[in-house]
Each structure stands twice: as structure tokens, then as C-alpha cells.
Amino acid sequence: MVERVNRTIQNALPKCIKDNQLIWTDALPGIIFAYDTFLHESLKFTPYELMYDRKAKQAYGIDEEENIDPYNVPEADLESCFQDTVSRINDIHEIAAGNIDLAQLKQQRDYRSRNAGRNNNYLVNDQVLIWNSRRADRKGGKMTRPWMGLYTIFRILKSNVELMNANGSILKSKENICNIKHYFARKDDKNSEVVSYNEELNAQVT
Missing domain, CATH: 2.30.30.140 (SH3 type barrels.)
Incomplete structure (x- = not known):
């Protein structure tokens, strides 16, 4: 999995920096953000959603009124907030796992249909x-x-x-x-x- 991600990033870097190889460190955060927010065809979720239980927002898409301090939560509600977040993330992971199973079944059906009767x-x-x-x-x-x-x-x-x-x-x-x-x-x-x-x-x- 890590090798596949690294290969995707390596393929994207030349397209962003072109001939100026010295700016690859400047282009890397944007490429990683694009990868994390790309909808996975089999999972039906982005990697960012699976990790943080919410859709990612770019800096220009956030209003000052929406910029609420996530740590400004009453101490009494921290435990319940944490448990709710963990529960939602587990639900998303279960849905993603089910989507992977469906995608694998579809691949098997497509493979059989392509090779049916070849012998x-x-x-x-x-x-x-x-x-x-x-x-x-x-x-x-x-x-x-x-x-x-x-x-x-x-x-x-x-x-x-x-x-x-x-x-x-x-x-x-x-x-x-x-x-x-x-x-x-x-x-x-x-x-x-x-x-x-x-x-x-x-x-x-x-």
C-alpha cells in the first residue's frame, strides 16, 4: 500500500514541477492533499474522510465564522465528543469494507464474463x-x-x-x-x- 502511494506521488511530481526540479518540496503538499481528497472508486470515500470523518476544505473555502477552535469544547463534553467521533469513523470503515467486497465481486464477475468460453x-x-x-x-x-x-x-x-x-x-x-x-x-x-x-x-x- 505504501509503495503504491509513493508511486502515485512520484508520477504526479514531474507533471507539477516540469523542468524546475528544485521546487519539488513546494509542490509536494498540494499533491498529497489532492491524493487525500480524491474519491476512491472502490471505497466510495476519500482517504481524508476515512481518517477524519469529514470532507476536507481548502483554505479559500473556509469562512472566518466557520473557523471554530476545535479545542474550545466544554471539558464535560470531551469524552462524549470523542466517543461519537470514534463511532462515526468505525461506521465509515465498515461501509468502506463493504464497498470493497462489492467491488471485488464485480471484478470477479467481469473477469468471468471476459474469459467465459475461452477454452x-x-x-x-x-x-x-x-x-x-x-x-x-x-x-x-x-x-x-x-x-x-x-x-x-x-x-x-x-x-x-x-x-x-x-x-x-x-x-x-x-x-x-x-x-x-x-x-x-x-x-x-x-x-x-x-x-x-x-x-x-x-x-x-x-
Whole structure:
């Protein structure tokens, strides 16, 4: 969670300071305030509301009449005021937790609807390519080929497939159906754009 927040702040800083990097400390409070007051799509609350049980106000949005000293509360009412605030914050946290559960269910339904019947598009002995997961690596994976192959479907399971390489050997690990795609050979191309996993590794070593 902390790494995700830091990454969001790091992405926002260059947009605010542009070429003048020396003013990043001046831009940081505004970026943090914008993050704290941004409505979270899943939570349905802002981080500021979850922390303080109220919506944030910018300085120009506060009238002098509204600027009441929060500590100017009779001592007899401090305990009840504190308990009421804690109770409201707990209620907000419960609502936010329920919203997260609903968002996760929606994501699961969307995932199932997108991938429903995908295994019906593949048959045994179909030639496929495997998505190169190294491209998602931060250490130069973008320079590798997006797809690896050529492989043949040996067996179709519920959401995975067993693949066989060109030598007839079955791969030890099963591949998720979401990570493969059909391979259609072109008449003027004899696998020139296809590279096997072993060839990819050998090319990187050399």
C-alpha cells in the first residue's frame, strides 16, 4: 500500500514541477492533499474522510465564522465528543469494507464474463504461442519478444492447458488459457517471427 502511494506521488511530481526540479518540496503538499481528497472508486470515500470523518476544505473555502477552535469544547463534553467521533469513523470503515467486497465481486464477475468460453476456442493439437511474462519485469523485459512458441496443445483442462514443444516433450508447467493465443502461419513466413523459450534464453545469454 505504501509503495503504491509513493508511486502515485512520484508520477504526479514531474507533471507539477516540469523542468524546475528544485521546487519539488513546494509542490509536494498540494499533491498529497489532492491524493487525500480524491474519491476512491472502490471505497466510495476519500482517504481524508476515512481518517477524519469529514470532507476536507481548502483554505479559500473556509469562512472566518466557520473557523471554530476545535479545542474550545466544554471539558464535560470531551469524552462524549470523542466517543461519537470514534463511532462515526468505525461506521465509515465498515461501509468502506463493504464497498470493497462489492467491488471485488464485480471484478470477479467481469473477469468471468471476459474469459467465459475461452477454452472452447482451443482444441487439442492447435498450435499456440505463449505470452512472454518477462515483458512485465522491470529489468529490461520490454526488449524481449512479446510471444514465445511454437507449441501444440496436448491437453485442455478447466482453465489451463498442457503444451507440447516442437520436440514432442510436454512442458512441466501448465499455462493459463489467458496467456496463450492461436498461431496462424503465413504462406511467406516459415516461423521467422517465432522463437522457442530455449532459443530466447540462449539469445539472452550470448
